[in-house]
Amino acid sequence: MLPLRFGKTSSLFSPNILFSNFSPRQPRTTLLSHITTKQLRSQSPMASSYTTSSHASKLLFRQLFEKESSTYTYLLADISHPDKPALLIDPVDKTVDRDLSVIKELGLKLVYALNTHVHADHVTGTGLIKSKVLGVKSIISKASGSKADIFVVPGDTVCFGDLFLEVRATPGHTLGCVTYVSGDGPDQPNPRMAFTGDAILIRGCGRTDFQGGNSTQLYNSVHSQIFTLPKDTLIYPAHDYKGFTVSTVGEEMQYNPRLTKDEVVTSLIVHFLIFKDLFAFYVCISNWLKLCSIWYQVKLDSGNHFGKSALYILHATELSWQFVD
Numbered sequence: 414m415l416p417l418r419f420g421k422t423s424s425l426f427s428p429n430i431l432f433s434n435f436s437p438r439q440p441r442t443t444l445l446s447h448i449t450t451k452q453l454r455s456q457s458p459m460a461s462s463y464t465t466s467s468h469a470s471k472l473l474f475r476q477l478f479e480k481e482s483s484t485y486t487y488l489l490a491d492i493s494h495p496d497k498p499a500l501l502i503d504p505v506d507k508t509v510d511r512d513l514s515v516i517k518e519l520g521l522k523l524v525y526a527l528n529t530h531v532h533a534d535h536v537t538g539t540g541l542i543k544s545k546v547l548g549v550k551s552i553i554s555k556a557s558g559s560k561a562d563i564f565v566v567p568g569d570t571v572c573f574g575d576l577f578l579e580v581r582a583t584p585g586h587t588l589g590c591v592t593y594v595s596g597d598g599p600d601q602p603n604p605r606m607a608f609t610g611d612a613i614l615i616r617g618c619g620r621t622d623f624q625g626g627n628s629t630q631l632y633n634s635v636h637s638q639i640f641t642l643p644k645d646t647l648i649y650p651a652h653d654y655k656g657f658t659v660s661t662v663g664e665e666m667q668y669n670p671r672l673t674k675d676e677v678v679t680s681l682i683v684h685f686l687i688f689k690d691l692f693a694f695y696v697c698i699s700n701w702l703k704l705c706s707i708w709y710q711v712k713l714d715s716g717n718h719f720g721k722s723a724l725y726i727l728h729a730t731e732l733s734w735q736f737v738d
């Protein structure tokens with residue numbers, strides 16, 4: 414087996430290339446356009462003779478579901494390649510056996526197990542997969558701070574056969590969230606496919622109230638990294654809680670209630686809600702202070718003037734009190 418190879422390019426567009434264990438059988442110009450000559454040579458001694466090919470890559474794609482955490486795992490493979498190299502995105506530990514048996518039945522060779530981010534709601538299946546299938550490499554973003562065999566940064570590409578995924582930074586749900594987007598080119602899947610993790614869900618988005626989440630960061634990263642993709646790009650999230658399976662960039666730009674409002678409006682709404690809550694808290698405290706002072710006054714009055722035990726019913730909302738024998 415060929416060793417896993419990395420390459421760095423001076424290209425601004427695609428700084429890092431991850432070569433899969435499979436050197437492209439007949440690489441095409443689209444793929445080569447992302448690889449510098451130096452990388453090309455390191456990839457294969459035959460590489461310089463690879464120019465164009467009319468042979469179209471063929472993506473095998475499966476959307477797999479884990480119902481307890483409502484998580485989607487995605488299986489992608491280049492079945493036009495003789496080795497049928499495959500990768501899994503966001504595998505769940507509970508469904509590893511199911512996923513591996515599908516891979517076996519389809520005659521695929523699992524090369525990579527990728528995570529879009531560190532999951533809070535379930536345990537990733539990557540560790541289990543590595544223990545069951547020799548040679549599989551786990552991949553996660555460097556910014557995740559998690560453990561993996563390979564750390565990716567925005568602009569990296571992950572190759573499997575003649576197909577590849579681009580890595581885009583989409584932080585906000587967690588700091589290290591990335592979206593894997595299928596390659597841009599005539600031989601790559603069309604429409605493009607974005608595996609968004611929890612950055613964008615169908616008509617929703619990942620929560621930002623824990624794991625170092627940040628709603629403004631999420632809004633900005635989705636707008637700059639996902640909403641700039643072609644409108645027909647398919648969106649495949651890591652979760653769905655309502656029965657949806659897929660959406661498109663155009664659809665989410667129009668109908669996603671959490672990500673369509675203007676940022677200033679969103680910020681004003683958030684600040685208004687915070688102010689409203691603070692005001693309600695102030696009213697509550699101030700009412701209780703008033704109640705305490707009324708109660709104290711009544712106690713004094715009772716001792717000094719009424720001279721009998723009494724039960725006072727204080728109405729918190731109306732700030733009035735009643736005297737009962």
Ligand SMILES: N[C@@H](CCC(=O)N[C@@H](CSS)C(=O)NCC(=O)O)C(=O)O
Pocket residue numbers: 532533534611617618619620621652654
């Ligand atoms: N609303 C979910 C609750 C599970 C949940 O919080 N999921 C996370 C992703 S896993 S950390 C999330 O970000 N959800 C988005 C949301 O809008 O809730 C449920 O219905 O079970």
